[in-house]
Amino acid sequence: MVHITLFMKKDVKQPEFSSRNCTGCWRCVDTCPEKAIIRVGFLWHRHAKPLYYRCIGCNRCVAACPHGCFREKD
Structure with a gap:
């Protein structure tokens, strides 16, 4: 089984997501x-x-979400 984390780009600052x-x-x-x-x-x-x-x-998802589900990582 291949883990998805192997394919994540390490130099990209990906936003955090909360589905709450x-x-x-x-x-x-x-x-x-x-x-x-x-x-x-x-x-x-x-x-x-x-x-x-x-x-x-x-x-762009951070700016588009009206409920704040996406936020930039610190």
Whole structure:
């Protein structure tokens, strides 16, 4: 089994994500130029999920999210 962490870019400052406040508005999904955020949907809940191995660190998701689910790392 290959771990995804092997494919993460080490020099990219990827944003942190918390699905706690995510309402599934999908603004981050539509904003991401690398399609590094996917939609996760269940019958009772939906939220975004970042794919960090695709992330280039542009932080457009940070600016796009109205609920503060994405934030820049310190």
